[in-house]
Amino acid sequence: METIAFYSYKGGVGRSLLLANAARFLATLGKGVVALDFDLEAPGLHYKLGAEQLIGGKPASTGGAVPYLVATAEGSVSPPPLEKHMVSLAVPPGEDGWLTLMPAGPAPHAKYWSALKELGEKLHLSDLSGKGFMALLDLKARIADELKPDYLLIDARTGITELGGLATTILADTVVCMFAANQESLDGTVTVAEALRTAPRLKRKKSIRVVPVLSRASQPPSDERFANGVNRLLELAQGRKANRKVASKPTQPQRKSEVKQALFALPHDDTMATERVVGGEQKASAFSPLYKAYLELFQSLFPTRAEPARRVLERLEEVNDIKKELTKTDGHREYENSLSPWSDSAIQEGVVYEAESSGKKGSRYADLVCRDDSGSPLMVVEFVAKGSDEEAVEFWGKSTKVKCVLLLLKDSTNYVGRAIYTRSAKGSELHKADRSWDLPRPGEFELLSDVGDQSVDSMLEALRRGQVEAVPWLINRWLDSLPSGGGPKGRRHRSRRSGPERARRILDGLAATEDLKCAEEILRRASPRVFGDSRRRRRMRDDFDFLQDMDEQMAAELYAPLFWRLPVEAAIQSMEARHYPGETPPLAGYGLLAQRLMGLQYDPFQNSIDEARAFAASVRRTKGSSEDDDDEFMDHMLYRSQRDWARKVVISSEPPPILVWEEVVREDPFFRGTWREANEKVGSKVQESLEDSRHLRSWLRAKKERSDLVTHGLLGSYDPSGRVDLYVAVIDATAEVLGVSPRHLKSVVFMQLSAWALAHQARDLDFQPGYGFAPSQPWIPFNRESPTHVTLTQAFTDRLIRRLRDPNLLAAFEKLSEHQPKAYRQWSAMRTVPLEELRVLLLRARASATALGLPDAIEPE
């Protein structure tokens, strides 16, 4: 039995806590340990070791060192059984270690203090008869004889006391001398260490091993006097001769090279402020700077247990790192802002995992078990300490149903690598996944049928199942597929040949999304204003020019096509969404049509600013108001302008004007009233017919037969104020009549009306809007739009659809135009017209010239 006394000259240095941790550590590693509380005047080891419920303040529990010694002092030849004075404590499961505490007594109950007083009267430790000394030694010998522990750890009294002196000088083989980072504490400790070196020892006993430990500081103060004291302490620890009576005057400083033994330092640790006992724990949550320091100290303090201590430390550090990684919210993750990390409560630590599959037996230690909300295990993390990874994979694969296993594997060079094994939901065998460093997050287990399979196809499949979390991943992969690889230097695309093909596959997959929530998320994520910002934050080496280029590329090649190809509702939502007040919506979708195809400039916000400024200036000129008033006025104007703009595309449930006019004329062929009067007259009836799909379809079939399915006024309308209405009920019924997808027909109508709106509102190089492209007023009956304008709009819609390369949109466009008036069908003849010529025609039409010489388009039908 090795006896280690924990001593401190001054209190409050964490002596009992260190002892408690050491006791648990040794017990967990299979050693028998007795912890003895000899801090009789301020006992508390039972609190540290979690036995206060059994002992503290309970008069019924009268056992302990003090009652035992009192009984001994009374001269009993047959001392009471030790068990009555001991408490057996639970230790974490592991090897066959045990931990028994001999508390000082039932402190702080009054009975304890009475017993202590009695002991003082009956047992004088300095008694020349040697009775007091024999009583102490007898206790130690009896513990060794009856309990046969491997270690006896004594919590010695602080300061200079008889009991503290005997516990350290006579009873102990090793004395851990703890001191704080102040001169007072150090000088006292040096004094005691000197005394330990010169005190008499029992025959056949080696000299005391002294282990100085600095507490509550990661390193000693740097002043010379303190350094000299520390050096002296370390010399004494190494067994050098003591200089009696020199403690208060530290010896001459030794050269640093002479002092070989390192001073152990236990840093202050807030996580251990509650005096947690974690000794022996191999759970990540036990890991802290203080526990790390403990384990390093234990390696020296218990040389035979040094290797296990090193292994525990190594395991803890690795598992702690993994847990941090699993629970961290930031980082270079594909799923940033999308997939939440694991919550602390979802991760269970240190689980002896029993085989769960029928017919299988055995268990394996899992360092971490990550569970879903219902508590089912999804992933385990194991530091493979013993055996091979094949054994681990065999167990986790065949005896459990976990979907993912992360193995931490140490190679011969002590490098700890990772291997992730996954399986599909169907319960197939575990197989090694490509990923090894980005750890699966909980959402991925819902997102992917196999978290190891992060292919584009797998993510697109998840998206088809409505898993919105796949969106950022896919967009990231799309970025990676760019020739620049989505990064300024590095992350270059691995295969230039497959890059564009993959980008196209991702784009088509995203565009095929039917689910509105997913579609909105796609546009939100594809919007450079959102994604670009998060990338900027992430990159260590920010390259503004590069990012700007990439944002532009992303806007033009990802956001804009998706804006037109995804459901119209999502496009409208993406323009209305505001992440902060005054944010302008992304214009890349309109930009593709206006800038790239029509050759116009479209920036309504800049225009509204210009207009507000001009208006404010004119107000200032006429009213002589101050500039402050102007600013306020301009803000108001801008706000209104932006608000109005946001409402410019509307999914309307109103009856389309053509339906109203036709109905009112059917009822009264000589009706001469206004739009409002017509609406009041037949509005409700038309609304009913809209809801009667049979009636509506029959009416639309008639129009189809007459090739009269006009866009403007029937399927939607564009108002000169800038508002675009989409009459969804009519569009849906028309799609049914035509046998095309309603969603794609809606997009086609949206494109047609948007082309018209841009032709009217966007600026040319002279910053002039297209006044001549003003649409006919829908509330004026039978006032049809210009055939030239219609043909041009259709031609640009065709160009846009071909640019998008979306067969569904093209099919809907072609099918619709087949049954539209002649002007709507001329786009096919315009396909051969070079884009530049088309633009020239548009500019002329915007300047109100209708006689443009367009083939078959100038003649009104």
Place this chain on the structure above:
Amino acid sequence: MSNEGLNALVTSAIWRAQQLESLGIGSASQAWSEVSSVEEELAKSHPTSQGQGRIARRGAVRAALKAGDYARAQQLYDSYTSEKGATKALKDALKEILTQDAKEMENRFRFASKQLRVGEAREIARYFHNAGAFGLAA
């Protein structure tokens, strides 16, 4: 005080100390100290050649040990064994008293006794008795 008076006193003191000891009353050791003192007084008035003198000397040492005052017992032992005329029988008897005491202690602390003899324990105890805790006052 006359010898008769001392004899009467020591008889009653011994009876009182035994009673206190049998009842487990803490002041028994004090009573034994009184016995030792009275025996010492008797020893002073009776030389070692007299039987009563030898009895008193043995009684003084034994009572000191009973009182738990080993220092006094040792001091009396040293004193009586160095007296002129101290017979070998007396010396042996006094030594036997101390030996018995040591044996009693060995029996009482049988676990510790396996590791060291009482004499060694007493040497160490003396060191710390003189040098204080940790031996710092040496």
